[in-house]
Each structure stands twice: as structure tokens, then as C-alpha cells.
Amino acid sequence: MSSSDTPTGPSTVERAFRTALYDSADASLDSGASLLAADPAADAELVRRGEEFVAALWARGWQPADVVRVVRRELGDAPVCLLAELIRAQAPRDRVRGRRWRDQLAQLDEVLAEAPPRPDRFSHATAVLELYRLLLRLPALEPLQDAPPHGSGRTNTAGGSGGSGGSGGRMLARIRALLAKAEATGFPEEAEALSAKAQELMAKHSVDEALLDAAAPAPDAPGACRIGVEPPYEQAKAVLLDAVASANHCRAVWNEPFCFSTVVGFEADLEVVELLYTSLLVQAQSAMTRAEAAQRAGGRKRTKTFRQSFLAAYAHRVGTRLAEAAGSQVTDDLLPVLASREVAVTAAADRLFPDTVSTRLRGVSDEAGWTEGARAADRAQMRSRPRLPSE
Structure with a gap:
């Protein structure tokens, strides 16, 4: 051989x-x-x-x-x-x-x-x-595709593409990283500083203006994206994301084991959801840090139930405010557009997730946390959403 x-x-x-x-x-x-x-x-x-x-x-x-x-x-x-x-x-x-x-x-x-x-x-x-x-x-996930490309797009003042692409995507990642550190630290002063830095980034890059002042034309069909919903207090955060998605004509489905929600909707709406959710999360973290400081000044230690109840109330109240704001902008000429878009989004979500179950929010038992969270939501800044283009 x-x-x-x-x-x-x-x-x-x-x-x-x-x-x-x-x-x-x-x-x-x-x-x-x-x-x-x-x-x-x-x-x-x-x-x-x-x-x-x-x-x-x-x-x-x-x-x-x-x-x-x-x-x-x-x-x-x-x-x-x-x-x-x-x-x-x-x-x-x-x-x-x-x-x-x-x-x-x-x-x-x-x-x-x-x-x-x-x-x-x-x-x-x-x-x-x-x-x-x-x-x-890792198991198989529902396959996602970007929303169909649209030729016109929008351009920001820096000369790049608008929305969450490019530098916007990196900015979001930096903000989320700061939030994660703020939530993980056991030192209130450090949490306040990290939250303030996140808010500084939001202002510097004009996130709210970029997402709410631009009106990108709607593509032909819904797309989908995944948004991280990280511990701790991920249930309350998932509720907040669901509220933001619903108010912006999208559907959010939470995957608890892998800490993300899949948001289904038209491309311009998906950008609004991702950025507005991040903005509100920044505001919630900062407000919660201040509320905890006041609680400690009154002789009470920081507790997990306070934070969970705070974020749950914040999510609930923000959802109510967003729904009211969205409803106030619906005019008779937009009703047919909204109806057709809702049908398309619902059909797309049902194809991706034919079997979903409801999850009950746990650990909401702190009255002070709930009260402070609701107050923070009433103070949260939420700009008017761009009008949908008529067809």
C-alpha cells in the first residue's frame, strides 16, 4: 500500500x-x-x-x-x-x-x-x-427580513442615511451599554452619572428630533426587527416596548429566554419604536435613580420590588399617554391608510408567530414604587409622532 x-x-x-x-x-x-x-x-x-x-x-x-x-x-x-x-x-x-x-x-x-x-x-x-x-x-428562530428597500429614503444633516442606521445604530448601542451599567451598579451616584451621560448622548445626536421630525415614505410591506430587552426587570421593560410598539402601529412579541422582543411593522414605524423605546428607557432609569434617592433620604433602602413596581407603573402610564397621543392625530383621511397598515402588520406578525401566550407581570407590589413610576411617566418627554403619508 x-x-x-x-x-x-x-x-x-x-x-x-x-x-x-x-x-x-x-x-x-x-x-x-x-x-x-x-x-x-x-x-x-x-x-x-x-x-x-x-x-x-x-x-x-x-x-x-x-x-x-x-x-x-x-x-x-x-x-x-x-x-x-x-x-x-x-x-x-x-x-x-x-x-x-x-x-x-x-x-x-x-x-x-x-x-x-x-x-x-x-x-x-x-x-x-x-x-x-x-x-x-442555540435553537432556530423566526427568520426575519428587512423591510423592502425604498428608493427615496431620507438624509440627515450629517450627510448619512437617516433612521437607526450607521452612526445611529452605534449611538443606540452606546446608550444601551450605559443603561446596562447604570442598572448593574450598586452605587446611586454612579447610576445617576451613567444615566446623565446616556441622556447627553441622546441630546447630542438629536435622537428624538431625528426619529420624530422626519417622515420617511412607507415601504410596500411590513418588516421586522429584534430589540434587546435585558435583565433586570425585563418584564416591565417588555411591557414598555409593547406599549411603544402598539402606539406606533407595530406588534411586539417578547422572547423571554433570549431577552429580546421581535417588533413587526413598517420601516419608518420600526425606527420610531426602537429610538423612542430607548429614549423612554433612559428617562425611566434617570427618574428611578432620583426616586430611590428620595426614598433613601426618608430612611428606606433600595429594593428590587420598588424598581419593578416603578418600571411597571412607568410602562403602564406611558402606554396610556402614547395611545392618547396617537389617537389624537388620526384624521378621517388617515383612517383607511391606518386600517390597511394594521391588517398588513397583523398578518405578518401572525405568520411569524402563529402561537403566542400572554405573560402576567410579576413582582408589582410596592405602592411607593408604583406611585413614583406613574409620576415619572407623566413627566416623560414624548414628541408628536410624524403623520403618515397619504396614499
Whole structure:
């Protein structure tokens, strides 16, 4: 038998995968990482297989921002950098995607810019295998598509495309990151400073004006996007997002296990929902921090039930205000337009989510929190929504 006829066994990568990816034990992860760390020649195949896992996720309905959100929550920041490298490397071989997808890829640049130095080979291989193990176990999601492209679009004063694309998408990511830090800290002064910085960004980039003063023509059919609804107090936040979506002729469906809501609607409405929800969340966080400070001044410690009740009341009252504002702008000539759009949105949402269930809001038992949340909602700034173009 010639040397070329000699059968070859499984590669190092394949052996590491057999050991580590299909077993949740830490010992198996260490064994797989040891195999990879000892064979530098396996690095290229390891990356290639990761790109294949990413492509498989896209086929199962996931989008870049969805995977980044899950990986960060489950594994931390360091594996997010590994994921961003894989997504970027796979992108040139991917099919042409829509604007929202491109915006999500652009946001990965900030992740990669903050990537830490690569650790030793064993630690790196361990992190890669942990990441791949998670990617393999993510279930299929409802496939989303951008709303159909519209030729006219709108242009902002900076010369870029309007809405949440480009720098707007990165700005939203920065605001959400500041909010997450504000909610995670145990120091009220730090929370107040982080919330103030988020509000400064909102003002600097004129978010409210950009989303509410521009009137983009409606595309031919509804689209959909996913918006992160992160812990803590995610139930109340999901209620707030649902209220914003409903008032703007959209439907929101919450996926509790993966911490996001899918919002279905026309493109201009989706932009309004995403930005207005973020704006209201900024205001809620700042108002809640001030209300807690007043409670502490009165001798009461910060409690989880106070925050949950505050945000629940805030969401409920904001929903009422938004619905009243939306109804006040409906004129007789817009009724047929709104009716046809509502039918289209409902049909699209029902196709994506034929089976949905209602969730009861839990943990709303603090009277002071509810009262303060309702007051904050009455003070929240909500500009008038742009009129829908007549057809």
C-alpha cells in the first residue's frame, strides 16, 4: 500500500469537537482544549469550522446582534470578541443582506477595537470551545427580513442615511451599554452619572428630533426587527416596548429566554419604536435613580420590588399617554391608510408567530414604587409622532 493510500484518522479539531462540544462537563472541555493547544497546525481549521457554525446560525434565523447579546450574557465580554472575528470573517461569503444587518456588522467594529490581547493557547482554545458549544445549542428562530428597500429614503444633516442606521445604530448601542451599567451598579451616584451621560448622548445626536421630525415614505410591506430587552426587570421593560410598539402601529412579541422582543411593522414605524423605546428607557432609569434617592433620604433602602413596581407603573402610564397621543392625530383621511397598515402588520406578525401566550407581570407590589413610576411617566418627554403619508 502506498503512503497516499494510508487511511487518515480524524483531525485534531474533529477529535477536540467530539470530546468537548457534545458534552457539558468541564473535564471534557479541558481535554478538547488541550488537544487544540498542542497542535498549532489546527488553528486554521478551527477558525473555518467556527465560520461554518456562524453561517448555520444565519440559516436558523439568528442575526449578528442576537448572537452577540446571548454570548455576552452567557459567557461574558471576551468570547464576544471571538464571535465578532468569526462573523466578520464569514461576512464576505454571505449573501447580500439588508440595512439592519449591515448596521449590526458595523457595530462589531467597536467590539473588535476593544478586543483584549490573546491569552495563552490553552485559555484561548477553552474560550473558543465554550463559544462553539453555545452556538451549536442555540435553537432556530423566526427568520426575519428587512423591510423592502425604498428608493427615496431620507438624509440627515450629517450627510448619512437617516433612521437607526450607521452612526445611529452605534449611538443606540452606546446608550444601551450605559443603561446596562447604570442598572448593574450598586452605587446611586454612579447610576445617576451613567444615566446623565446616556441622556447627553441622546441630546447630542438629536435622537428624538431625528426619529420624530422626519417622515420617511412607507415601504410596500411590513418588516421586522429584534430589540434587546435585558435583565433586570425585563418584564416591565417588555411591557414598555409593547406599549411603544402598539402606539406606533407595530406588534411586539417578547422572547423571554433570549431577552429580546421581535417588533413587526413598517420601516419608518420600526425606527420610531426602537429610538423612542430607548429614549423612554433612559428617562425611566434617570427618574428611578432620583426616586430611590428620595426614598433613601426618608430612611428606606433600595429594593428590587420598588424598581419593578416603578418600571411597571412607568410602562403602564406611558402606554396610556402614547395611545392618547396617537389617537389624537388620526384624521378621517388617515383612517383607511391606518386600517390597511394594521391588517398588513397583523398578518405578518401572525405568520411569524402563529402561537403566542400572554405573560402576567410579576413582582408589582410596592405602592411607593408604583406611585413614583406613574409620576415619572407623566413627566416623560414624548414628541408628536410624524403623520403618515397619504396614499
